[in-house]
Structures are given as structure tokens and as C-alpha cells.
Amino acid sequence: xxxxxxxxxxxxxxxxxxxxxxxxxxxxxxxxxxxxxxxxxxxxxxxxxxxxxxxxxxxxxxxxxxxxxxxxxxxxxxxxxxxxxxxxxxxxxxxxxxxxxxxxxxxxxxxxxxxxxxxxxxxxxxxxxxxxxxxxxxxxxxxxxxxxxxxxxxxxxxxxxxxxxxxxxxxxxxxxxxxxxxxxxxxxxxxxxxxxxxxxxxxxxxxxxxxxxxxxxxxxxxxxxxxxxxxxxxxxxxxxxxxxxxxxxxxxxxxxxxxxxxxxxxxxxxxxxxxxxxxxxxxxxxxxxxxxxxxxxxxxxxxxxxxxxxxxxxxxxxxxxxxxxxxxxxxxxxxxxxxxxxxxxxxxxxxxxxxxxxxxxxxxxxxxxxxxxxxxxxxxxxxxxxxxxxxxxxxxxxxxxxxxxxxxxxxxxxxxxxxxxxxxxxxxxxxxxxxxxxxxxxxxxxxxxxxxxxxxxxxxxxxxxx
Numbered sequence: 001x002x003x004x005x006x007x008x009x010x011x012x013x014x015x016x017x018x019x020x021x022x023x024x025x026x027x028x029x030x031x032x033x034x035x036x037x038x039x040x041x042x043x044x045x046x047x048x049x050x051x052x053x054x055x056x057x058x059x060x061x062x063x064x065x066x067x068x069x070x071x072x073x074x075x076x077x078x079x080x081x082x083x084x085x086x087x088x089x090x091x092x093x094x095x096x097x098x099x100x101x102x103x104x105x106x107x108x109x110x111x112x113x114x115x116x117x118x119x120x121x122x123x124x125x126x127x128x129x130x131x132x133x134x135x136x137x138x139x140x141x142x143x144x145x146x147x148x149x150x151x152x153x154x155x156x157x158x159x160x161x162x163x164x165x166x167x168x169x170x171x172x173x174x175x176x177x178x179x180x181x182x183x184x185x186x187x188x189x190x191x192x193x194x195x196x197x198x199x200x201x202x203x204x205x206x207x208x209x210x211x212x213x214x215x216x217x218x219x220x221x222x223x224x225x226x227x228x229x230x231x232x233x234x235x236x237x238x239x240x241x242x243x244x245x246x247x248x249x250x251x252x253x254x255x256x257x258x259x260x261x262x263x264x265x266x267x268x269x270x271x272x273x274x275x276x277x278x279x280x281x282x283x284x285x286x287x288x289x290x291x292x293x294x295x296x297x298x299x300x301x302x303x304x305x306x307x308x309x310x311x312x313x314x315x316x317x318x319x320x321x322x323x324x325x326x327x328x329x330x331x332x333x334x335x336x337x338x339x340x341x342x343x344x345x346x347x348x349x350x351x352x353x354x355x356x357x358x359x360x361x362x363x364x365x366x367x368x369x370x371x372x373x374x375x376x377x378x379x380x381x382x383x384x385x386x387x388x389x390x391x392x393x394x395x396x397x398x399x400x401x402x403x404x405x406x407x408x409x410x411x412x413x414x415x416x417x418x419x420x421x422x423x424x425x426x427x428x429x430x431x432x433x434x435x436x437x438x439x440x441x442x443x444x445x446x447x448x449x450x451x452x453x454x455x456x457x458x459x460x461x462x463x464x465x466x
Contacts, residue, residue, distance in 0.1 A: 038331035051324025053195030075213035083163025102183035104271020114334020126256030174228035205230030277421035284425035322406040329410035356396030390446035394453030428452035
């Protein structure tokens with residue numbers, strides 16, 4: 001009896017253990033969040049899984065901007081296009097704020113995930129939300145109180161003022177909805193949801209723009225309402241992800257939203273290179289236009305506007321690649337897995353350089369075909385082809401610099417990231433354009449692009465090797 005009892009109890013213990021294991025398996029599965037794969041999955045597969053959705057999201061935004069301009073020009077006239085365009089600096093500012101906070105917070109969160117410090121990650125996300133929404137409310141109040149002076153300061157004319165006022169008033173009212181924090185979602189490893197938070201709202205925006213402008217004849221008011229509608233969808237998707245879906249690995253509490261100034265300082269300083277890069281791109285455009293006015297005139301300015309748009313468009317995939325690898329690098333840096341960081345950089349740099357070279361060959365061999373999408377003017381096609389063949393030489397170098405700047409930001413090297421963001425578009429470009437423009441005239445301006453990009457590539461390599 002004792003032996004039988006012993007055998008029975010052992011068998012019963014085994015059954016109980018098996019039952020417990022079966023019950024525990026779903027729990028273990030539920031506790032595995034997407035961020036964990038950043039430190040274990042094959043690096044090559046990770047780069048693709050994280051970057052492809054980012055590329056799709058960025059391209060969707062670019063296509064939306066194109067549709068928005070086409071709809072307004074055809075359905076409301078060029079005055080409406082001018083009225084919306086004059087308020088662009090205001091939206092650039094809001095974009096720069098959200099980009100600064102988003103990229104800075106994503107870097108801090110990724111490294112916290114790598115260390116397993118969920119409290120730090122939650123505090124970073126909560127403070128990011130609080131700072132952005134606080135800033136957006138201040139922009140809304142200030143902008144609506146001083147709307148006309150702000151518009152005049154941005155260069156609006158009396159003819160365009162009614163369009164700019166109607167458009168900007170609605171956009172300002174919806175400023176708090178102007179970001180869905182896709183970078184924070186991507187930092188958790190949820191790259192597909194981060195893509196959807198771009199694609200779904202932008203698709204709704206395009207549909208509503210089409211209906212409001214062509215069917216309801218609402219002009220710039222319809223375009224502004226469509227933009228805010230898309231932003232509201234994005235904001236709703238963000239709220240659902242972080243607070244209702246259970247998909248986020250963050251357990252956000254009220255205390256995480258209370259201002260923590262060391263955390264805010266780390267977010268802002270880490271994200272500052274994104275702000276500088278955005279402003280630097282705008283500054284480089286001003287520098288180019290100043291030199292073109294001196295050496296080329298209106299034709300060269302207009303043609304560069306088209307060629308520059310082409311070069312910006314083809315660089316969006318590199319931007320998507322950079323966004324995709326940022327959480328991979330940050331997580332593994334936080335976990336101390338430097339071999340995976342180096343492998344990520346090696347493969348990303350190689351991919352960016354090959355892509356930049358391939359795109360240059362495509363635009364250099366078939367420039368008139370590419371430019372023909374925008375214009376049929378023979379003079380513009382001729383000059384634009386020359387711009388793409390010369391200035392486009394810097395595409396591969398710029399792609400490499402972008403990846404290195406992302407690396408600096410992801411690992412928390414703030415000064416190096418700031419330097420990388422300024423080198424190409426400002427520090428090297430301005431003197432290169434001045435010297436080469438004086439030596440070769442208009443062609444010197446185009447040569448300044450690859451020269452400054454190559455110099456920035458060389459300097460950032462030395463910073464990376466340290």
C-alpha cells in the first residue's frame with residue numbers, strides 16, 4: 001500500500017506539474033513583447049521587418065503631400081495653394097517639435113528596454129506625451145490670438161491672406177492631434193502598427209480631401225479639415241495602442257506623466273539633432289536659392305525646385321531605413337550587445353550606399369523621364385537633367401551620413417549626432433557653394449552637393465570609428 005500510495009502521489013504530482021505548465025505557457029507567451037526580438041532575432045531579418053514598414057509610412061506621407069497639392073491646385077486654384085504654402089514654416093515647427101521629442105524618446109526608450117528598465121521607458125513615454133501636448137496647446141493659443149501678425153511674419157500677401165487664415169486657423173485648432181508618436185511605437189518593436197498609424201490616417205485624409213474639395217467645394221477649409229481628421233485618426237490609434245489594446249509593453253500610470261526634468265532634458269538633447277537636421281535642410285534651401293538668384297535667376301530656382309523634390313523623394317527609403325534600425329541599435333546598446341550593433345550598422349551602411357548609387361544611376365541615365373512627370377518645358381528638362389547628373393552624385397554619400405547620424409542618436413552620442421546633422425547641409429555646403437560657385441558659376445552650385453556630402457561622409461566615418 002505504501003509503495004502504491006507513493007507511486008500514485010508521484011503520478012499525481014506529474015499530472016499537476018503538466019497542468020501547471022499548460023496553464024503557464026499562454027502567460028509566458030503574453031509576456032513576450034515585440035521589443036524582445038530586437039535582441040535575439042537575426043539582424044538581417046530585423047532590419048527588413050523594422051525598415052520596410054517605415055519606408056512605406058514615409059512614402060505614404062510623401063504621396064499624400066503630392067495629392068494634397070494637386071487637389072488644391074485643380075479644385076481651388078493657385079491662390080489656395082499659395083495660401084496653404086505660406087503657412088508651411090508653422091507646420092515645419094510643429095513637425096520639428098514632434099520629431100525632436102519622438103526621436104529622442106525612442107532612443108532613450110530603446111536603451112531602457114535593452115537594460116530591462118521598464119519604469120524608465122514608461123516615464124520617458126509619459127513625459128514625452130506631456131511635453132508635446134503642452135507645447136501644442138501653447139502654439140494653438142498663441143497662434144489663434146495673433147493669427148494675422150503670424151501670417152504676415154511668414155510672408156503672406158493681402159491676396160493670399162483669406163486663404164491662409166481659413167486654412168491655418170483650423171490646423172492650429174487641431175495642433176494637439178498632429179502626431180501619433182509612431183517612433184515610440186516603433187521603439188517597442190511594433191513596426192507594422194507604426195506603419196499603419198501613418199498609412200490609415202493619410203489614406204482617410206486623401207479621400208476626405210478629394211470629397212471636400214471637388215464634391216463639396218470647400219476649398220482650403222476642406223483641405224484643413226481633412227488634415228485634422230487624419231490627425232485625429234492617428235491620435236486615436238495611438239491612444240488605443242498605449243492605453244486600451246494591451247499590445248504596448250508599457251504600463252503607463254499617472255505618475256509617469258508628471259514632469260521629470262532630468263528625463264525631459266535627456267529626451268530633448270538626444271532628439272535635438274533631428275530638430276537641427278530639419279532646420280538645416282530648410283536653411284540649405286535658402287542658401288541654394290540665394291546663390292541661384294545670383295548666378296542663374298528665376299529659371300534655375302524653379303528648376304532646382306523640381307530637381308530638389310526628386311532628390312528628396314528618392315531619399316525617403318533611406319529615411320525609412322534609418323527609422324527602422326534606430327530601435328534595433330538602441331535596444332542592443334542598452335543590452336550591451338555591441339556585436340549586434342556593429343552588424344546592424346555594417347548591413348545598413350552597405351544597403352544605404354548601394355541604394356544611393358543605384359538611384360543615382362537611374363536618375364542620371366533617365367533624367368528627362370523622371371523630370372517629365374512634373375513638367376514638359378524643354379529648358380527646365382535640360383537644366384534639370386544637368387542638376388540630377390551632378391548634384392545626384394552625392395546621394396550615396398548622403399545616405400551613409402544619414403545612417404551614421406541615426407547610429408549616434410540611437411546610442412546617445414548627442415554631440416556626434418548634432419554634428420552629423422549639420423555637416424552636409426550647412427557646415428560644408430555653404431563654403432563649397434561659395435567657392436565652387438565663384439569658380440564655375442551655376443555648375444559650381446550643383447557640384448557643391450556631392451562635395452559637401454562626401455566631406456560629411458568622411459568626417460562621420462572618423463567619428464564612428466572612435
